[in-house]
Amino acid sequence: MNSGNPSAAEIMAAIEQSGCLIKQEVATILESLGFNVKTNRTYEDKEELKSGEIDVCAIKKVTQNDAERLSLYTEIICACENNSSPLVFIQRVKGPIDQNPRPQEYLFPLAEYEEPVRDKEDKPTNSLRLVHPFSHLDLAKTHYYYKESLKTVELCRVIKKESRWEVCQEDIYEALFYPLIKALLFRKNEVEGFKDRKYVWLFFPIVVLAGEIYSLNEKTKSLKKENHITFVKELRFKNTSGDFAIDFVKKDSLKDFIDTKLQPFTNHITEIVNKNPGILLDKHK
Numbered sequence: 001m002n003s004g005n006p007s008a009a010e011i012m013a014a015i016e017q018s019g020c021l022i023k024q025e026v027a028t029i030l031e032s033l034g035f036n037v038k039t040n041r042t043y044e045d046k047e048e049l050k051s052g053e054i055d056v057c058a059i060k061k062v063t064q065n066d067a068e069r070l071s072l073y074t075e076i077i078c079a080c081e082n083n084s085s086p087l088v089f090i091q092r093v094k095g096p097i098d099q100n101p102r103p104q105e106y107l108f109p110l111a112e113y114e115e116p117v118r119d120k121e122d123k124p125t126n127s128l129r130l131v132h133p134f135s136h137l138d139l140a141k142t143h144y145y146y147k148e149s150l151k152t153v154e155l156c157r158v159i160k161k162e163s164r165w166e167v168c169q170e171d172i173y174e175a176l177f178y179p180l181i182k183a184l185l186f187r188k189n190e191v192e193g194f195k196d197r198k199y200v201w202l203f204f205p206i207v208v209l210a211g212e213i214y215s216l217n218e219k220t221k222s223l224k225k226e227n228h229i230t231f232v233k234e235l236r237f238k239n240t241s242g243d244f245a246i247d248f249v250k251k252d253s254l255k256d257f258i259d260t261k262l263q264p265f266t267n268h269i270t271e272i273v274n275k276n277p278g279i280l281l282d283k284h285k
Contacts, residue, residue, distance in 0.1 A: 022080040022251060023055045026208050029254050030058040030076060043186040047237055054183045055080045056208075063270050068277045070109070071199045074266055076206055076258075077187060079180045080251075083157075083211035087248065088167075089229045090154040092218040101134055101146050101232075104242045105184065107191060107201040108133040109280050137279065142268045144261040145230040145245060150217070152231040173233075180205045181235055181244050200269055200280065204262060206247045206254075213248055227253035228261065 027037045035058035045052040056078035064071045113136040116124035133139075140146040155176075157168045184205050191201050215224045232245045249257045272280060 022082055022208065022210055023078075025251060026056050026078055026080055026254065027058075030056065030078075033060075033255065033258060035060045035076065043183050045182050045186075047182060052179055052182060052186075054078070057187075062266060063273055065273050065277050068281065069196075069198050070273055070277050070280065072202070072266075072269055072273045073199060074202045074204065074262070075187065076204045076262075077180065077183050078206050078208050079176070079183075080208045081176070081210070083209050085157045085159045085168075086212040086214060087209065088156050088158055088214045088216055088223075089152045089226075089231060089248070090156075090216045090218055091150045091152050093149060094151045098151060101140055102132045102243065103134055103146075103232075104188075104240075104244050105203040105205065106133070107188065107199070107203075108137075109197055109199065110282055113282055137272065139265075139268075143265050145232070150215075152215075152229060153218075155231060176207055177233060177235065177244075177246060180207065180246060182237075184244070185237070185240055198281070200273060202266060202269065204247065205244070206249055208249055208251050208254060210251055213250060226250075228257045 023039050027039050031037050037056060037058045038054075039056050041054040041057045043052050043054060054077055056076070058076040058078070060074050062072040062074055110133065112130040113133060114128045115131050115136065117127040117129050119125055155169075155172060157172060158165050159168045160166075184203055187203065191199075213226050213229055215226050215229060216222070217224075227250050229248045230245055231248065232243050234243050235241065247257070247261075
């Protein structure tokens, strides 16, 4: 007779369904890559005046230019989800509006840089303009998302209701985007509060998923199983607005994503910090 207590198999099934194990598996992967990792880190949600929680927060000091006292850090902020329903990301070709990205996830020694205005013949003039660090360093050419031709424009779940599959978008952005971006803004505010601003701090907000993800090309109508998708979305909060990029990555592909996407971009910034720090510190003027 069943005493009312769950069996070990039932306990394990419930824990796996809850997603609790995913956090620890992600933490183990990131620690194996040299990150200092904390799980279930709390943060202050200033929009709703309550506490939130970061599933996994991982930080690594990548390099330091001792002569300039200039450091480079990477920080991965993860939300983990045991999605039993597939996520589908609808994509189309990028347009002119996507050609001058101003990502919010990266901090540089200066928030803006002065550059000479160029005339019609592309010659510098005596006038100056302020430009975003991403443009100043010409980083779009080396960033895994911004050098791609396609962009994600919509996200949906495919769920089963009775005998058929249906598309569901209810609360998907509130569940996946807003908490992670609020955690990012909290950490950015903490880092910006440091007395010494001589650092580059690369934040990577990631939703780690246990289930399947797909891309759907709007033009070709082709559906493709993916291991990773980047979604850049304009978000507006009380005190902050802008375009924020979130990477959606399958758990089993997390290490490969870091090795093949994040690491090459980080290596490019490392080379700048070590070999050309003046362009970061604006010593070219």
